[in-house]
Amino acid sequence: MCEVGEDYRESAPGGPPLTRPGREQKCVKCKEGPPVVVIRAGDAFCRDCFKVFYVHKFRAMLGKNRLIFPGEKVLLAWSGGPSSSSMVWQVLEGLSRDSAKRLRFVPGVIYVDEGAACGRSPEDRARTLVEVEQVLQRVGFPSHVIALEEVFGLPPSVLRCFAQEPESVGTEGAYKAAVDSFLQQQCVLGAAGEEPWSQPRPQGPQSLAGPPTAVQTEALSRLFDSVKTLTAKEELLQTLRTHLILHVARTHGYSKVMAGDSCTRLAVKLMTSLALGRGAFLAWDTGFSDERHGDVVVVRPMREHTLKEVAFYNRLFAVPSVFTPAVDTKAPEKASIHRLMEAFLLRLQAQFPSTVSTVYRTSEKLVKAPRDGCAASPPGPRCLLCLCTLDVDSADSATAFGAQTSSHLCQMQAPGPQAEAGTPTTLCCCPGLGGAQGCCSSPPWTPCRLTSWPRPSSAARGPGASRRSKRICWGTAMMRRCPVGAEVRALGPHPTRNRQARTGRQGQAGCLWLSTCINKNVLIRKLYSTHGAGRAGPLAVCGAGQRRAPQGRLAGAAVLRQAGGAAASLPTAQ
């Protein structure tokens, strides 16, 4: 058997020469090494050149934006997944003494245990936490391991708008000043020779409190169980996670949070956000820096790396990561808008290798333009949950969805015993329960109290509730309105698979719209002409040029409306 195997191997090179076209190829950079990874079509890199390319991209992203000052405390949001693991590793290598241009900020790592949201058993979670601990020990940064349950313990202040905007003017000067003062400090401390972050290394990871209690776990899983659609679940999870991370950052004095979103993930997020009616906030949701929280800025240094590069890097250079099942693990392709969009983009990417980068470049061109005429005035009200400038305000909502959304609420109010018991809402933690029971009553702040819309009964009680209803952005409101499963089910067959289905039937219109929007120019034009024209919304995202921007949320509404085929669920239906 052994001989036969050897014979076969000898015969292979002579036999089918066509099977190994890449072996003769050389690395496009050094022209010497054997290539191991194809980054763009035809660009094959060898191992060493790939590493240089990868590291350079990370450094360049931080370098050109100049947002992270030397000596600043930066919290790395680590989920255990490939991108964020790679990011932590890049920072670790960048801070080491022998790296060429040493990074000079002070890092910390946060890991959020989301097991309860995904319905994992305590044993499973404990096992994951052991793995997490091992990786964190190897990394050696100060670490914070937090359970998602602790959102119940967050103070109400996390929802307060931190009004001060980071000064965009004079950033350059501020950066230089920070560098100077850092260098001076270094001179003083120079003799100590200690890593700045190794000094306050605590024993073990820090946590806001002890391990989550069973009551909290139950409350959280009940909250997530009550969310009917996977799309809404993912959005809710993301919102809660962000609040928790920001809170930890604030309490421990971190002024920046690094998130590990890769280019592929951001492209998916961009398309998803559009479909979810968050088009107005694309620049915040997908840009390099996200200043909406005021005192803590979220940055995304991995946004130039595709997931393929990340996966190869992690494999080739043994970057440790911890796989944890997410809410959508093993879910079918059409289970949520997020999944559908991911499958859609990746399938297109398989046929047209520049799809992801094209979509991603679109996100790069979006600017955070203030609303017309509002540039000088103080920032308007923000959404309670996502903290974006509210796009359903009362000022000019006569023409906008804002009015429709809020008036729709009133129309929804069907007085009676059913209303008293609370309408089953997608985001409320206690459907079918009386308003005073369940986790809604747990002090001092519970996310569900905010994620639930004012009930008919509470709206009738006073103006406070309706004021709250007006403090949720359109996208978040959309989440609540999604009927069970309707969002994706009616989208029908995938457009790239079934050309026939593209035409005619209303159910496919969403996909048709998406497939025609892939080209970024078309994206802007199409959105505007199809969905934006004649419906001037209060807030617009501006494209790179003069072009007035897409009414993302309008387009998103159209997608959902067509997708659901259930127009009754949408505010405009009545």
Next chain:
Amino acid sequence: MGVSCELGFLNMAAPLSVEVEFGGGAELLFDGVKKHQVTLPGQEEPWDIRNLLVWIKKNLLKERPELFIQGDSVRPGILVLINDADWELLGELDYQLQDQDSILFISTLHGG
């Protein structure tokens, strides 16, 4: 030597021993087992990745084949590495397996 080589090639490809590995969450579809040392039986046509996928679907895959295989290839978003090199360099589905090759499938999809 030459004769035996030709005969071996013409009659039947020998059984191959290869290592199949799953990562990035793809292992969940295989009972959570990451590394599989498998022996592919001898067959008339040489083993390539296309055949291997069919074999994997039949013998290793435990659930939801559509999350791993679509058409005759892997689902978009799952990377294939042959001996730690990109399969795009090696002819993708047409790469002919050699004895002791290691084939790695990494899922880059959200949630594995």
